[in-house]
Amino acid sequence: MISPAVPSALFRTDVQREVLRELVRSAAGTRTAADLARALGRPESTVTREVARLAADGMVRTVAHGRRRLLSPDYTNPFMRAVRTAFQELDTIAAERGRGVRWWSAAPEIAARTGALVRAGEDDRALRVLLDGVNQVPLVAALDGLDDMLAEPGSTGDERWDALLAGAVRYRCRLVGRAAPGWTRRDPLPTWWWPGGRGARAAFAVQRTPPELARLGIWFDARNFGTA
Known part of the structure; x- marks a missing residue:
């Protein structure tokens, strides 16, 4: 995931950024270079040149x-x-700053809900709750709410799930360049664990597990964070 805090680093020029933002926000096939120039207050020749570069780069049709x-x-x-994705995150952040409503789950809440589902034998739902909660770390970090979100949780009642939550938080914090809280430092599990199951994909999970989880003896394909 691209950090929403530094989207300008993605772009060759300010004109490129402005053109792409207008196109992302517009319905496909409804704008011309002249339309964009008027909307942006830029010279049409400047926008037309940038559109030609974007088309040559395979970014615009x-x-x-x-x-x-x-x-x-x-x-x-x-x-x-x-x-x-970067523009969508920026729009979400802008909208959430003005709401004054906590829409994310704090780590103690994630642990409590996960533990209840594990005890009920609903491991698939437990995994989704845990990943959905942890996946909010980038946006909450951008909103300066990470200290509140990552308060130390109680146990889920299962050391494997406690370790998974800790490792997942450390992984997400690394991706946004933030230090993980102290409670996420844990010893490895006594036996390896595949939260996604031990079927045909287990070997791929070993190859694609983030180091924060592999160190704990948890084998979980990083791509699962993107499909939660």
């Missing part, structure tokens, strides 16, 4: 519609997908 050339972001391009 152009389609002739009469005498107009309509533009659409090309989300098959991985950089364009990253740009869309």
Whole structure:
């Protein structure tokens, strides 16, 4: 995930950033370079040159519609997908700053809900609750709420799930460049654990597990954080 705090680092120029933000916010195939220039208050020639570069880079598609050339972001391009994610996160942060409502779960709440589901034998739901909660770390960090979010939790009632929560928090904190709280430092589990199961994907999980979890003897494909 790209840090929403530094989206300008993604872009070649300010014009590129402004053009892409307008395109991400617009319906596909509804804007021309001239439309963008008017919306941005930029010279049409400057915007047209930037659009041509973006098209050459495979980030923007152009389609002739009469005498107009309509533009659409090309989300098959991985950089364009990253740009869309960065802008969506920025919009979310801007909206949440004004709400004054805590929409995220703190670590003690994540642990309590996870533990209740584990005790009920609902491990799949427990895993989703844990990942959904931890996945909010980047946005909460951008809103300066991470200290409150990562208060020390009680036990889930199962040392494996306690370790998974701790390792997942450390992993997410590393990705946003923040120090993980002290309670996340734990000894490895006495036996290895595959939260996603021991089927055909177990070998891939070993290869793709973040180091924060591998150190604990937990083998869990990092891609699972993106599909929670």
